[in-house]
Amino acid sequence: MQTETYCQSCSMPLDNPDLQGTEKDGTKSNEYCKYCYRDGAFINPNTTLKEMTSIVITQMEKMNMDSRAIDIAVSALPNLKRWKTVAVTL
Structure with a gap:
């Protein structure tokens, strides 16, 4: 079984x-x-976690993803490398 990377x-x-x-x-x-x-750099380095959440929801809705998949993706965001330190300081 291959581990999926996100x-x-x-x-x-x-x-x-x-x-x-x-x-x-x-x-x-x-x-x-x-x-x-x-x-080697973020395309939009000033994007906030809140803005990324909105972007993810919008893009997944455009792809007709179901609400459960969207909820899973959004709930994963604070645990991702880019946002871990941000989420801790909120």
Whole structure:
């Protein structure tokens, strides 16, 4: 059984290498997706956890994902690497 990897910013599954973001040296990031991370930095570095929650909900609704899947993705956000320190200080 293969362990599924998720973007540590938005919780999107990274099950396709085309979805992976890139590091400064151009290699694929194993932690972040291409929508959150490019060239070794967050695309929108000032995004807040609250804003990311809204983005995730909007994008998943556009994909006609069911509410349970959306709830799971949103509940995972505070536990992801990008947001762990933010969630602790809230």
